[in-house]
Amino acid sequence: MSDRYTKSRTLTEQSAKSIAGGAVLLDRRIDPPIVFVRALGNRLWDADGNEYTDFHAAFASHILGHNHPEVNAAVSKAMESGWSLMSSGATEWDMRLAELLRACVPSMERVQFTSSGNEAVAQAIRLSRAWTGRDDIIVTLGGYNGWNNDVAQAMMPDPETIGPRQNSGEYQFPQTSAGIPETVRNQVHVVNFNDVASVEEIMRRYPTACVITEPVLHNVGVIPPQPGYLTTLRKLCDQYGALLVFDEVKSGFRTTLAGYQSVVGIKPDLSVFGKTIANGYPLGVVGGRASVMALLDSPDPAWSVRLIGSYNAHPFTAAAAIATLEILQRDDIALYQRLEALGSRLQKGLELIFDELGVEATISRVGSAFCVYFCDHVPVDWHDLMSHHNFDLDRVYRRALIERGLYLFPQPCRQGSLSAAHTREDITRFIEASRAILKGFRNKSVAGK
Ligand SMILES: Cc1ncc(COP(=O)(O)O)c(C=O)c1O
Numbered sequence: 027m028s029d030r031y032t033k034s035r036t037l038t039e040q041s042a043k044s045i046a047g048g049a050v051l052l053d054r055r056i057d058p059p060i061v062f063v064r065a066l067g068n069r070l071w072d073a074d075g076n077e078y079t080d081f082h083a084a085f086a087s088h089i090l091g092h093n094h095p096e097v098n099a100a101v102s103k104a105m106e107s108g109w110s111l112m113s114s115g116a117t118e119w120d121m122r123l124a125e126l127l128r129a130c131v132p133s134m135e136r137v138q139f140t141s142s143g144n145e146a147v148a149q150a151i152r153l154s155r156a157w158t159g160r161d162d163i164i165v166t167l168g169g170y171n172g173w174n175n176d177v178a179q180a181m182m183p184d185p186e187t188i189g190p191r192q193n194s195g196e197y198q199f200p201q202t203s204a205g206i207p208e209t210v211r212n213q214v215h216v217v218n219f220n221d222v223a224s225v226e227e228i229m230r231r232y233p234t235a236c237v238i239t240e241p242v243l244h245n246v247g248v249i250p251p252q253p254g255y256l257t258t259l260r261k262l263c264d265q266y267g268a269l270l271v272f273d274e275v276k277s278g279f280r281t282t283l284a285g286y287q288s289v290v291g292i293k294p295d296l297s298v299f300g301k302t303i304a305n306g307y308p309l310g311v312v313g314g315r316a317s318v319m320a321l322l323d324s325p326d327p328a329w330s331v332r333l334i335g336s337y338n339a340h341p342f343t344a345a346a347a348i349a350t351l352e353i354l355q356r357d358d359i360a361l362y363q364r365l366e367a368l369g370s371r372l373q374k375g376l377e378l379i380f381d382e383l384g385v386e387a388t389i390s391r392v393g394s395a396f397c398v399y400f401c402d403h404v405p406v407d408w409h410d411l412m413s414h415h416n417f418d419l420d421r422v423y424r425r426a427l428i429e430r431g432l433y434l435f436p437q438p439c440r441q442g443s444l445s446a447a448h449t450r451e452d453i454t455r456f457i458e459a460s461r462a463i464l465k466g467f468r469n470k471s472v473a474g475k
Pocket of ligand 1: 085141142143144145147170171172173240273274275276300301310
């Protein structure tokens, strides 16, 4: 039998001899074991010479497409101009980047930089604890906010660990890793997305430092907030003296330049951004109320929060981020309108096919982020998703798309992402490929559960 991935398989096996687990970041391990060697714009190429249109965008990082010429040119220019890791005092590029971010996201009165979203989340939680003098935090079931002990919950927790839905209350912390102290787990309270009753119950029971949540639950695809959910979170935080932290690492610059918070008109106390900010270069940002951010410079050791990191806002990353934000700012309306038009075309095309073929499937979309759920509605939380989505069909669908040269991450419920590099033709191919795949499924009667 011919194998499209012969070289990829060999490289993957070789990799496992030196890299623990066989891939950098075990979450990247995939089946089929494709090894990508090159990317440009909306295209990927693997070691066997196969070409793909990319809808994965490195877990939603590339809003402008891979290796965007202007972003790369900005990085090269920074190198040629002598930008370097100074690790001493302020720099013009840090300043420029901070000014751009503040101009884009009004709730970020002050910002600070890290090298990843994970570190920025850790700082947001630490700031919340320092500000409130409390230890307990609330996180979202089925969410992902990085791998710090406080938030290291399983990406897709299994039903046995979680147990059935509760009317109001918390779920056992579904730890994704050994080595997380029990004391930490006990102070992290896990509730379903869109469940304000549980948030209020926890806040009544425990002095809560913060609620940290993605405003759109992207870790398990695209689960939008129910009307009123985020507004109520805001009110509860005010009422109980907790901080509201939006993790916009994925939702950030996907819908607008001002973050998803601007779409819903909610001002969080702190926000975390990453990924798209630098179009794939490594950067994390934490920002928010000036009074809270001032703790990073408090003269009182009892209040002072330390944020350190050798590579924070590395000059080449800063150059990439400045260029990305300038492009987004310059083209703001046109770019987001174009992404919305592409997204809407994809959504309508797929909805027609689901109807035409009688396949039980729904596409959920927020701006340039989308996910197909094989059930009759967009899930509202992890329990809804676990009990209604057809995971097997999702896996087969993604695999079949990949075989046709359309790359979605081959694990169920992973968000698909459009970028400025996509074209109407890419969308048409995606729709037509979906039609062919789902027709085949129906003929083989595997669309049912
Ligand atoms: C919502 C969210 N928060 C935080 C993180 C962690 O960011 P990073 O991988 O840059 O550390 C991620 C990464 O996927 C994420 O999706």
